Amino acid sequence: MIILGSTGSIGTQALDVIRANPDRFEVVGLAAGRNAELMAAQAEEFFVDDTALGAEDAEALVRGVEADVVLNGITGSVGLGPTLAALETGRTLALANKESLIVGGQLVTGLAAPGQIVPVDSEHSAIAQALRSGAASEVRRLVVTASGGPFRGRSAESLAGVTPAEALAHPTWDMGRVVTTNSATLVNKGLEVIEAHLLFDVPYDRIDVVVHPQSIVHSMVEFVDGSTIAQASPPDMKLPISLGLDWPNRVGGVGAPLDWTTAQSWTFEPLDDTVFPAVALAKQVGRAGSSYPAVFNAANEQAVHAFHAGAIGFTDIVGTVRRVVDMHEADGTLTRESLAEAERWARASADKLIAGLR
Known part of the structure; x- marks a missing residue:
């Protein structure tokens, strides 16, 4: 496999999974944005000869190196080129770079064979897992969960004076400045709604967002018979990453299970679109x-x-x-x-x- 964005959060966690399963995975290519020193250390550890710095070189790496799976963990729309390259060369694309799908839209979906894109975002991995419980014709709606970010329950007026430090104080995840801020505004959830539509071909009026502050249920699928299938696990990206690397097979020991011997409560709340209008705006944009x-x-x-x-x-x-x-x-x-x-x-x-x- 080829790991793009190998020095970032997704890439380093993917290499942790691979390091723990050397008989199952082999890394043949690495690409990073700027951290050449860390990538060089990774290449030495995993005996990788082919590396690249920057998105353009990453695209060339994907086109030039033989691999079964390309994990695209690049941040931002610069990941579009490598995404298209992975699809054009017929490789399985484990997609953590949501921006390339959202920005590329029909350019990406038009190239992808059925099942060629495997989502790595925790929400979309959860949906993909839940969808295995029924046929596409049996799906009533997708329910994407959101933690609500650091400002859950706040009024619109109270958000005017929010500081950058407060916006970066996410209760569950540490995802870098842009993505963490996007989680605070819920722009990130809006992007995930567009991603869900493109990945699973479900209309926007059948994709809902629900606030779930515990971040244990990562998303749900509601079926026509009234059944809802939820994927639940402690918040740990190694689980969806491991599924992306070897979909649909599960990799043992990548994450700790929930502790059912202790009391716990999970809550779900409707999204307040007046305080957080980003999701409704994203649906408008997605329909356009x-x-x-x-x-x-x-x-x-x-x-x-x-x-x-x-x-x-x-x-x-x-x-x-x-x-x-x-x-x-x-x-x-x-x-x-x-x-x-x-x-x-x-x-x-x-x-x-x-x-x-x-």
């Missing part, structure tokens, strides 16, 4: 399709960076994204070039709006 999801994602990244630089407030993040989406007009056939241009336009438009808020 074309380059709109790419614009949504790019504008959000600019707004998140501006928030952490002190240029805008917390609630201005989604407000800026909404204004950029409303300004956008999709043009022509979707190609890598048109997506790149749409992203450039979105970033420039977001920067202009942000400058006006200062």
